[in-house]
Amino acid sequence: MAAQSGSSVFDCIVIGAGIQGSFTAYHLSKHMRRTLLLEQFLLPHSRGSSHGQTRITRKAYPQDFYTKMMADCYPLWAELEKESSTTLYRQTGLLLLGPEENPEFCSTWRSLVQNQVPCQYLTAQEIQKRFPGVCLQPGEAAFIDHTAGVLYADKALRAVQDLFCRFGGTIHDGEKVIDIKPGSVVIVTTTSGVYQAKSLVITAGPWTNKLMASLGLQLPLQTLKIKVCYWKEKVPGSYGVPQNFPCFLGFHLNRAQHHIYGLPSNEYPGLIKVCYHHGKEVDPDERDREAKTPGLQEIPILSDFISNYLPGLEAEPAVIEHCMYTNTPDENFILDRHPSFQNIIVGAGFSGHGFKLSPVVGKILCQLSMGQTPDCDMQPFRIRRFQNQFKSAL
Numbered sequence: 156m157a158a159q160s161g162s163s164v165f166d167c168i169v170i171g172a173g174i175q176g177s178f179t180a181y182h183l184s185k186h187m188r189r190t191l192l193l194e195q196f197l198l199p200h201s202r203g204s205s206h207g208q209t210r211i212t213r214k215a216y217p218q219d220f221y222t223k224m225m226a227d228c229y230p231l232w233a234e235l236e237k238e239s240s241t242t243l244y245r246q247t248g249l250l251l252l253g254p255e256e257n258p259e260f261c262s263t264w265r266s267l268v269q270n271q272v273p274c275q276y277l278t279a280q281e282i283q284k285r286f287p288g289v290c291l292q293p294g295e296a297a298f299i300d301h302t303a304g305v306l307y308a309d310k311a312l313r314a315v316q317d318l319f320c321r322f323g324g325t326i327h328d329g330e331k332v333i334d335i336k337p338g339s340v341v342i343v344t345t346t347s348g349v350y351q352a353k354s355l356v357i358t359a360g361p362w363t364n365k366l367m368a369s370l371g372l373q374l375p376l377q378t379l380k381i382k383v384c385y386w387k388e389k390v391p392g393s394y395g396v397p398q399n400f401p402c403f404l405g406f407h408l409n410r411a412q413h414h415i416y417g418l419p420s421n422e423y424p425g426l427i428k429v430c431y432h433h434g435k436e437v438d439p440d441e442r443d444r445e446a447k448t449p450g451l452q453e454i455p456i457l458s459d460f461i462s463n464y465l466p467g468l469e470a471e472p473a474v475i476e477h478c479m480y481t482n483t484p485d486e487n488f489i490l491d492r493h494p495s496f497q498n499i500i501v502g503a504g505f506s507g508h509g510f511k512l513s514p515v516v517g518k519i520l521c522q523l524s525m526g527q528t529p530d531c532d533m534q535p536f537r538i539r540r541f542q543n544q545f546k547s548a549l
């Protein structure tokens with residue numbers, strides 16, 4: 156296929172219209188960069204990581220650098236709400252629950268205090284009084300991040316894409332990228348065209364390594380299928396908005412190997428979202444194929460947790476949906492230039508916690524693609540930290 160019209164060398168092509176690619180494209184178009192956003196599926200779709208009604212937002216992180224990045228995210232989310240005339244955030248607070256001595260639990264509390272985030276440590280008595288539907292076990296404690304809440308994910312994704320188009324950007328959905336040729340002008344071939352750009356941003360979520368194959372690099376990414384479970388209240392309204400029930404995040408409670416988290420009733424009346432922060436490894440193109448081996452049993456883990464910690468919910472899920480995580484070994488993001496091609500930028504490995512940070516992730520990827528140095532500490536996000544774990548054919 157021949158490259159499309161000579162005049163159409165874009166400043167940037169972004170591959171993948173999930174929340175990270177869409178926010179990158181939004182920032183690029185705000186900077187007057189001629190930008191093409193390519194998406195393999197027709198929009199909106201539910202095959203990646205950015206679909207669904209809700210995500211948690213919070214400043215509570217054990218790593219200080221995320222808490223600091225979140226301070227920049229809140230104004231950007233507010234700006235998006237204003238630009239799109241849409242409510243995208245509801246403040247509910249986040250209840251963090253964990254064994255008193257758990258190092259991650261303790262460092263999250265320290266980070267909140269050090270960064271002067273409005274927060275509050277609760278005694279067992281206070282928890283029982285304020286959240287009678289939550290039962291902690293002896294030796295466990297709780298604190299609240301008051302800044303936290305719910306982001307309306309589907310609405311946010313749509314708002315970012317609409318604004319990108321309003322600022323002059325172009326989206327081609329239903330167009331899968333099948334080849335990338337690096338160079339000072341990058342050539343991108345899709346199932347229906349060939350395009351050129353001065354820079355390329357790859358934000359392909361669980362498909363990142365499939366695309367990186369043509370660029371001689373395989374990153375240490377693991378794609379997990381996550382079960383998104385909704386549980387029915389025994390007494391309607393007991394874990395709902397009128398009761399001021401917050402989002403919650405449990406650190407290895409009930410001997411669980413991974414976190415368990417939840418959001419108050421929103422998408423389905425009377426159903427609370429409670430999920431396990433882990434899943435089975437999958438090929439993103441075969442997400443719904445039944446696994447050959449039984450592997451992780453997340454529903455019994457969640458049912459047992461609910462019986463012990465949230466006894467006001469029925470212990471069988473009423474609705475199960477699916478989503479994917481793309482995890483790095485340290486669960487920090489990859490935001491970097493390709494080691495061999497300076498005008499190819501990768502944003503990947505959001506490890507199940509990237510939605511809230513997407514306004515700043517998009518800003519960083521936009522700056523990298525414009526040849527600028529982002530003003531935040533980029534060390535935690537470098538590809539080189541996996542020097543011994545990535546495969547390069549270059």
Ligand SMILES: Cc1cc2nc3c(=O)[nH]c(=O)nc-3n(C[C@H](O)[C@H](O)[C@H](O)COP(=O)(O)OP(=O)(O)OC[C@H]3O[C@@H](n4cnc5c(N)ncnc54)[C@H](O)[C@@H]3O)c2cc1C
Pocket residue numbers: 170171172173174175176193194195196202203204205206209210211212330331332333358359360361362363366381382383430477478479480502503505506507508509510511512
């Ligand atoms: C169940 C669940 C709960 C979560 N909870 C939270 C939370 O509470 N708070 C939070 O902050 N984060 C949360 N996250 C994480 C957050 O949703 C993700 O980090 C984020 O959505 C990742 O976005 P992305 O753009 O990288 O990936 P994606 O949304 O997967 O986007 C990648 C896009 O690239 C497209 N693509 C891939 N290959 C090609 C190709 N060859 N050609 C064209 N297009 C291509 C895909 O179709 C896809 O649309 C959660 C995630 C899940 C799954």
Ligand SMILES: O=C(O)[C@@H]1CCCCN1
Pocket residue numbers: 211212213404414416432507508509
């Ligand atoms: O990013 C978050 O806030 C949540 C925490 C629990 C797991 C899913 N993601």
